[in-house]
Structures are given as structure tokens and as C-alpha cells.
Amino acid sequence: MAPKAAAARAQRGSGATSAESGRLAWALLAGSALRLGIFLLFPGLVAHYLSGRVELSTPVTSYKRLVEGLHLSAHGVSPYDGGVFHQSPLLLLLFQPLYYLPDVFTSAVYVAADALVALTLAKIATARKAGAAQQPPVPGETVFACAPSTVAMLYLFNPLTVATALAKSTVIFSHLSVAGALYFGVRRRVDLAVVCAAIATHLSLYPAMLIAPLALLAGGAQRRTGAIVAAASKFVAALVLLHVLCVAAYGAQYFAATVDFTLRVADLQPNVGLFWYFFIEIFDEFRSFFIVVFQLTALAFAIPVSWRFRQDPLFAGTMLVGVISALKSYPAWGDLALFLGLLPVFEDLLKYLQYTFLSANLLLYGIGLAPVFWHLWIEQGSGNANFFYAATLVYVFGQITLLFDLGTAMLRRDLDMRRPEARAHVVVQE
Template identity: 80%
Template sequence: MKPKSAGDGGRLAWALLVGSAVRLGGFVLFPGLAARCLGGRVELSTPATSYRRLAEGLHLAALGVSPYDGGQFHQSPLLLLLFWPLRFLPALATDAVYVAADALVALALAGIAAAAATPRPAVPGETRFVCAPATAALLYLLNPLAIATTLAKSTIVFSHLAVAGALYYGARGRPRPAAVCAAAAAHLSLSPAMLVVPLALMAGGPQRRFGPMAAAVATFAAAAGLLHVLFVAVYGPQYFAATVDFTLRVADLQPNVGLFWYFFIEIFDEFRSFFIAVFQLTALAFAVPVSWRFRHTPLFAATLLVGIISALKSYPAWGDLALFLGLLPAFADLVKYLQYTFLSANLLLYGIGLAPVFWHLWIDQGSGNANFFYAATLVYVFGQIVLLFDLGSAMLRRDLDIDRPEAREHVVVQE
């Protein structure tokens, strides 16, 4: 990102420095908290993002055994390639990689906020509220959910880096690196493959030129295909079953903050395939209609899809919500249009606050059961859904105020 002035650049540098210092201080001053407590929290790490499972995969690879043969490692080979050299370095080097990745995510979010503020039209007579890039970065870096995710060493941080990079390059009018980042994000977490639709709209520009849009999709497909061929050549075809197929089938029903695990524990086996298809297609079905409805602001459509992924993916964690919230400062002018901020904020806070309590009652005390914890996840997911609908309605109302400023004081009733 190119700051507008030396002052903007200085504030952004301070934001990155403060956020990085908090994370590095957590690793150094509280190593037990990061390694034993947070690393094992199901709200922060899932079977698809656990650092402990990544360490096991690296150990198997060092022994000359395919990490995908043991049935425990289900993460992208990209992570094996990234962490392989770190095996020979002190643990602080791994900590520094996580801190650097989060700083890069914050830097990308700052660039997205700066890019989003420039081209959007304003409501006639409106005093626009724009979030400064440094503020956007700091809001993400000081988000307790983002800090806890990094200290837990959840590998979802690197998926967030790829997603943030894709949106940053897309917002900056660079479709090829955006498509490559989206392909990497899809290999890291699968669900971000949905973002190729708004990224293609960004590439097409306001005129929706078919050529650049098709080129962006082709670049995404080529990059994803080349990575797949590389991984098959190195790790064999079993990597695909252990990563992509594992995520689609929801093969590990370890509790998390999503909707899948409890439902598929209770469902009869003969109905499992049908409901897996329904659950997976529910999230995928939003990609095209959401992107097309907000085609005039594809970055906003991509932000909504990030929120939908956070709520409806197979193995969600609190870190997914941190990324979604980190994108919202780019649309600070929607704040005055939001109608259910109090409700969505309280639902999210209750869901986040109650999950550890109910987990303790269920697992540690034995005085609760799975229904307690799942109830907290339902509240948490419902809070995200309320926020998503509120954001979508706010953007539609703002568009109406721009197109018909004479109707700004009218109440819109949807039937």
C-alpha cells in the first residue's frame, strides 16, 4: 500500500509495530498459555487448522512417511513447504512467522480500506465517514479474537493472508495476483474459492468487460490446477482425499463453533450424504447471487462472502470472524445505516463468552452436555447472520439514497 502522506505511513507503521509487539510479547512472556491452553481450544483451532497436527505432519515427512497416510494431518501441502525450513530453527522463529503473517494481513486490510474509500460515490449532501488505513489495521491487530488465533498458532492465519492478499490486489485492479492468491487460499481452506466470482467482477471493471473477467477466472483455475499437480507429484493423490475431500465430507466431528459437527453426530448414516450436500451447497449458493446483486461494489460482495464463509464453513473458528470484522472498516460509511448493531453485537459477545463456559461445564465438570456448547455456537452463528443481513440492507439503502436523494427521509418497507 502507498500511504497518502508521511503521517499516514507513520501511523500505519506504529499500528503494525504495536500489534506485532502484543503478539510477540504473548509468545515470549506466556509460552505456556500459547502452547498448552490456547492451542487446544476448539474455538480457535480445528482439525483443519491445528498447529499440533501440522507438527505431526512435519514429523512424518521428516521420517520419509507421507504426512497424509496417518489420518491425522488434513492441511494443505503449502503449509508443509512453508514450515519445513523452520524445523531447524528455534521456536521463536515459528512465532515470528505467525506475527509477520498477521502483520501482512493487517497491512492488506489497510490497503483495502484505502482502496475502498476512493471510488465509491457519496450521498448528496452527506459528510462521509472514512476509516483511516492505520485505524483499519489497528482494529484488526488489537482484536482479541485475532490475537488469540495467532497465539494458538492456528494455521488459519495463512489462509487469511491469502484471502486478504486476493482482495487487496483485486481492489487495486491487479486481477492476476488476486487470482493466484485466491487459488492459494482455496488450497489452504477450500471455502475461499467462492471469492473468484467477486474477484472476476473487480477485474471486469464498471463496464463488466467479459475478457478480463474470463482471464481472472482462467488464472485462478490455472494456478489452482498447477498447485494440485505439484502436490500430487510430491505427496501423491492421497493428499486430495486428506484435505479437500476431508473438508467436504466433514469427516472429523470434533466440536467447533460451527453448525456441522453436532448435526452430523445426531443424523442417521443413511441421510448423511444428502445433508452434507445440502449444508455445503447452502454456503456455495450465495457466491453468484450476492456477487451479482452488489456487482457495482464487488469488494463489498467479497466481504459479505467472507462473512458467509465464517458462519457456514465446515470447520469454522473465531479467527474467521476476526477477518470478517477486519474488512468492515473499509465500509465505515454504512455505520449510520445499520439497524441491528446492538442485537448482532450482543449475540456475538454472548456466543463468544458462553462457549468456553459451556465447554468447561461439559468436558471438565461433567455437569453439562453437548447441547450446552452447541447452543452457544448457534447464538454465535446467528449473530453473524444478523450482521450480514444488516450490512446488506445498509448497502441497499445507501444505494437508494444515492440514486434517489429526494427519498432519503422516507421509510422503506420490504414486502
């Protein structure tokens, strides 16, 4: 009877896997159909409203600026001469063939990229679930239960994700590279993970922080120093090769217009971050000092976060994605969408979260008030910049609250795993 029972279990498992694959396919199709339908039915909404929203597009992710860069390049003028285009040459190489095609092809590329991000997040959830199944069960621990199709649906039907895709923000391609880096890292395919991380760095700069958890993944459970150093070296080599490619295609001036532009925060167009208002108000003689302080505030998290959560580098990478979303110089709602899309992968931390209501309300208030205060400031003239910046402060504080709560949840879970007898005890940190 034992062989029959084993065969029956295998058959049930195969059926469940097939059903889950079907649900994932339907989720991807439904999310793609929603985006493509809005693109086709409401072209004015996309072209004239969403693509200009400062909450969705920034000087380094704007589709309108990308189109201008493509136009300059098509007419034999360097897109980095005019001081308007500040995006990676990799995007020019991707969209150059689409420049001569109807706009529906460009829309289809954005839809496909968003679907690939969702699919990659689902594969990350599958890989983590498989890894958790190989570990010994923890008494009283919640079994990972968030299906990959659910992870994909939560990402695809998040209003922030939908709005970012409809605005044609190029941050989507950075998200695809980040998700790919984390997925290949979990699968121990170091070379592909490093290449994805290098591409994400060229597109958005701040994903360079992810090399720390990716190197730990390459080192394995033994934290082999040689493997960690090799992964970091490959990352640097990939960056150099991409730099050489970009220089060959568009000249060395691209570097000042992209990387240097982002680090210096040269364009103080309002966004949902912390930089723009502060550097409008700061005296010029203190500008360089505070730029270093603000940029290091984000970059300094890479090593300590990765090392503290070295037992789960995927979680460390997720935390750094949240840090990037909150502290980068040109953030948008799309950055938060990727961070929120990664959270269902860690469903087993849900019961440890303590400030879910607070962080959710802060994020909702920040997201809801930003368009209102922008309208009062820019369109009605009855407000001022303080209104909009107050909404961004609430929004960023909500992200930081969620990050601290998530980190505390992982630490508490780790303590419960190491000391099961202390599960009922309250931990007080002094």
C-alpha cells in the same frame, strides 16, 4: 495566489500522508510486539492451552496437527497416511525449514503473517478511499473517514485475532491470501488476485467463492464478459498448477485428506460451527444428503451475492468472507476476526445499520458462553453437548444477523444514491 494555495494544500496533504504512514507503522509494531511478547513470556499458555481450544483450532487448522505432519514428513513418512494431518501441502512446504529451528522462529512467522494481514487491510482501505474520492459526491452522504491505521489497529488488537495468532492456527495464512486477493482485485491486478485466491482455496477450500467478485472486478464497470471469463479461467489454471505441485511433492493422496475431508466433514470434533452436532445426531443413511445440503448452503451464495452487489465487488467479497465464517464446515473465531477486520473499510455504511446492538450482543454472548459451556461439559461433567452447541447457535446467529444488516445497509445506501428525494422515506419490503 492560486499557485501558492495549491502548493500549500499539496504540502498539507503530504504531511497528513506522512503522519498516517507513521501511525500505521506504529500500529503494526505495537501489534507485533504484543504477540511476540506473549509468545516469549507465556510459552505454556500458548503451547498447552490456547493451541488446544476448539474455538481457535480445528482439525484443518490445528498447529499441533501441523507439527505432527512435519514430523512424519521429516522421517520419510507421508503425513497423509496416518489420518491425522488434513492441511494443505503448501503449509508443509512453508514450515518444513522451520521444523529444524527453535520455536521462536515459527512464532515470528505467525506474527509477521498477522502483521501482513493488517497491512493489507489498511491498503484495501486506502484503495477504496482513493476510489471513492474519484466519484461525484452524494448530497448528504458521510465522507469515508476511517483511516488505514485505524483499520489495522482494529484488526491487530481484536482479542479474537490475538488469540488466533497465539494459538498458531494456520487459518492466518488463509486470511493473508484472502486479503491479498481482495487488495489486488481492487487495484485491478487480476493475475495476482487470482493467484492469491487459488492459494487461499488450497489452504481453506471455501475462498473459491471469492472468484465471483474478483471476476467482476476484472470485468470493470462495463462488466466485460471476456475479462470475467478470462479471470475465471486463470483461477482454474492456477488451481491446477498448485494441484500438480502438491502431487509432485506429497502424492495424490493429499486431495482425499484435505479437500475431500473438508467436504465430507469426516472429523466431528466440536467447533463453533453448525455441522458437528447435526452430523453426530443424524442417521447414517441421511448423511450424504444433508452434507450436500449444508455445503451448498454456503457455496450457493457466491453468484447471487456477487451479482447483487456488482456495483461494489469489494463489498460482495466482504459479504462472502462473512458467509464463509458462518457456514463453513470447520469454522473458528479467527474466521470472524477477518470479517470484522474488513468492516471498518465500509465506515460509510455505519449510519445505515439497524441491528448493531442485537448482532453485537449475540456475538459477545456466543463468544463468552462457549468456553464456559465447554468447561461445564468436558471438564466438570455437569453439562452436555447441547450446552456448547447452544452457544455456537447464538454465535452463528449473531454473524447471520450482522450479514443481513450489512447487506440491507448497502442496499439502502444504493437507493439513497439513486433517489435522493427518498432519503427520508421508510422502505417497506413485502
